Amino acid sequence: MQVSLSEAQQAIAAAISEAERIGTRMCIAILDSGANLKAFVRMEDAHLGCIDVATKKAKSACLFGMPSGEIGKLSQPSGPLFGIEHSNAGLITFPGGLPIVNRDGELIGAIGVSGSTVDNDLRVATVGAMAIGSTEVPEHPWRS
Template identity: 65%
Template sequence: MHVTIEDAHKAIAAARAKAKELGTQMCIAIVDSGANLKAFDRMDDAWVGSIDIAQKKAKTAVFFGMPTGEIGKLSQPGGSLYGIEHSNQGLITFPGGIPIVDEDGVMSGAIGVSGSSVENDHAVAEAGARAIGTTALPAHPWRT
């Protein structure tokens, strides 16, 4: 199941509201479960460079079924995923990308946010994801 366009718009609206609450401008990308762009919003004055980063954060989160910040922890020198950011035409391994999981525990897509500190990016992405589902897949042996 892919995230619907209606849900993608709800996620963007919730993410925008959180960004405004934090006083920042963001680029917000929603991808479906195949990592295809479903919806995108660039708030006024959001950095142009954040367009690509937001999309890559969403893609990274859906490819690996976990928040990009968690992948970042595993991709540090000596980590089990060291160098992974060089795969798949470039991934982002710092916070701001979160899977979107439906009520049945199925990942329907992901959200990626860029434009501020990684803490703010993560908070805005989480607000968007939680507006339409949860942010974690059921337990799996390889997930942290």
């Protein structure tokens, strides 16, 4: 199952609304479940460097079925995923990327947000994801 264009646009609209509410300018990327770009927006005056960061946050969340910030915790020098950010043509392992899961518990895509603090990025990503589903991926054996 894939995130539809309509759902991607809903997620982006919700994320933009939250970014405006908190006074930030963001880049927002929605990927399908194959980690392919479905929809993207760069709000006025959002940093150019955030285009790549937002997309890679979403890619990280999508490919590993967990928030990008959780991958970051596992990728610290003493962690089991140390160095993972160098895989898959580059990942981002700090907060702001979330998987998007439909009502049936299927991963349908991911959202990545960049442009402010990681706390604000995560907040905006959460609002966007929750507009069309949830961020809770069903348990996977290697996640325990």
